[in-house]
Amino acid sequence: MPAHEPRAIIIGCGVAGIALSARLKKDLNYSNFIVYEREAQIGGTWFLNTYPGVGCDVDSHLYSFSFNPNPNWSKRFAEQPEILEYLNSTVDKFGIRPHVRCGIEVVEARWDESGRVWRVQLRDFETGYTFHREAEILVSCVGTISIPKDCDIPKWESFNGAIWHSARWNHEYDLTGRTVAVVGNGCSAAQLVPQVVKHAKKVFQFQRSAQWVTSRVNREFTALEKWCFRYIPLLARWYRFKLWKDTDALHTLYMSDTPALVAQRERATRSAVEYIKQNAPAKYHDVLVPQFPLGCKRRIFDPGYLSCLYKDNIELTSEPIVEFFEGGLRTPNRDIAVDAVVLSTGFKIQQFLSPITVYGRHSTLNEHWQATRGAQAYKGTFVAGFPNFGIIFGPNAFPAHNSVIYTNEVQVEYLIKAMFRPVLAGHFATLEVKEAAEMYDANALQGKLKNMVWSGGCSNWNLDTRGRNTTNYPDNTWKFWWQLYWPRWRDFDIGGDTGRRPWHPLQKVVVAVAVVSLALGGAYHRQRFLR
Structure with missing residues (x-):
């Protein structure tokens, strides 16, 4: 020891x-x-x-x-x-x-x-x-x-407005009446953009690459359901196991080993395309639908992002950002004046x-x-x-x-x-x-x-x-x-090996069975002897 x-x-x-x-x-x-x-x-x-x-x-x-x-x-x-x-x-x-x-x-x-x-x-x-x-x-x-990833956009130091990463949110900055740029369109951006649109005067979202967006229905649990999870034995365990089992079945969407698996992903892809087109403005369909396989990038489970694109105060663009200037962001086509920039560009x-x-x-x-x-x-x-x-x-x-x-x-x-x-x-x-x-x-x-x-x-x-x-x-x-x-x-x-190892669970089972067998056998022989 x-x-x-x-x-x-x-x-x-x-x-x-x-x-x-x-x-x-x-x-x-x-x-x-x-x-x-x-x-x-x-x-x-x-x-x-x-x-x-x-x-x-x-x-x-x-x-x-x-x-x-x-x-x-x-x-x-x-x-x-x-x-x-x-x-x-x-x-x-x-x-x-x-x-x-x-x-x-x-x-x-x-x-x-x-x-x-x-x-x-x-x-x-x-x-x-x-x-x-x-x-x-x-x-x-x-x-x-x-x-967070460092900002890789040239001349960001020259920007006179506020700039921060989504993972380090600036709660002191009031977005009300401001013109805001959101750089990125991954999972974090999809969650924050619908909220920013509610308060900002204008939102420019810069999409670096398209993302697969699929349905997510986020309903509330009822008081009865919570009561059942708490008091009905094993119900919560069973529900969690079912969630794990059903979620694990999605693994095949990421595989390309057989024609059947590829066909399965193609069906899911068609469903995702249909969801995007049904829930987003037609003017953005070509921008939003990716050209790479479903699952290649982390999927976005829609928190209301697609529907917020119907708002008058948001513009989604795939124009690349060339650099910052003092008053905003510059693309190959135009200068866009903004008061604040939110970098939703991921992590290291x-x-x-x-x-x-x-x-x-x-x-x-x-x-x-x-x-x-x-x-x-x-x-x-x-x-x-x-x-x-x-x-x-x-x-x-x-x-x-x-x-x-x-x-x-x-x-x-x-x-x-x-x-x-x-x-x-x-x-x-x-x-x-x-x-x-x-x-x-x-x-x-x-x-x-x-x-x-x-x-x-x-x-x-x-x-x-x-x-x-x-x-x-x-x-x-x-x-x-x-x-x-x-x-x-x-x-x-x-x-510092002593040669001892923790017992494998099967070893414990074997020993337990052997002990029980010996005990039962001993009792049987004692009874025969007493007779």
Whole structure:
């Protein structure tokens, strides 16, 4: 057994950090961990994104923790304030808040081979004070939908008006009576534009590329439904399972393996085209309908965006922006004077753990990924050369068609089985995936991804500069669960090994059956003897 209880540092207190912390407390009764969150409050993307209209496009009962079901969701698709409230209630319910240090940025982490610990450098945002902490286990729960892309439009510094990114909404700026430009037309823009149009004098929306927009009916749950979810045994569980199962069936829309699958997507494409044309003004049909396959870019589930294009005070244009000038934006055709510019241009998805520098045995994490031609991690969780280090919501762990909370929880359970439980029990001191296992796993994933729709010729955030898909998981999410159900110990180098391993659940069943059989057999023979 180790001389002291192993320590853990968790980076980030968004959905992934909350899921891991809650399970450590609930399943292992383990409390010797600290969660460092760089923002002023917990919640991750749901704390940062506060633009008008922000919400989730995954069903509320599925976009929630399996260990903390919420019978009181107000709508089928919850909005930001309600989701943030749910995350805070989860933190309080499972006693996580005392472990969280907000406003603390992780600057870098280094593996100390001699001490078998991670030495982590931190900085207090408020005071600027830097300090170090050590831990035997380090886990990144840093989400990728958190750091906005930098503005890439020339001369933006010369603009005299207000400018901000949708993920850093300027609540002090009054849009009433203003002329506003919205740059971008992805999921965030589709949610905020209908709200901005209600207040602004004029809105110019600049579309960089078309998006597939499909129907989304966001009805409210009735009081009776909420009562049933709360009091009828297993109803909420069954409903959540059905949502997961039905959503997972959408995976085939992203595949191109057979003519039947291609035909299925073509039918869905025709339905999406019909929806766009039925719900948007005819003058925008040619602009709105994409020329790439459905699913190549993240689909937009319509929050009222298409209908708002009928308003007199909005103009959608596909004219490229050449540059800023002092009074607005310049296109090849005209100068457009605006008072404010909202950049809804996405996030630095490809920069995992950015801006943290993580030093393993031989290199930094970014150097390792460059050497392997792209961000990768074994089962989306472990990285070769980085002992006792795990990533949740890492490379190729994004389900394009299902709830990220589901895959986060799968990775949390895998980390607990493979690393936390055996290290805490003293079975071994360090766990490090072998490079060969990591490469084999990554190459198998990339082989499947080549035939998926994300390589269909559109510009999307799934592909890095080399054209390698570093974000998506290529199979059904039940396969993600199965592949991470139990550690394959031969894929790891283990330090301080005692030879003991946690029992596989099937081993426990076999032993239990054997014990019961022996007991029953013993009782039978005793009865015969007494006769």
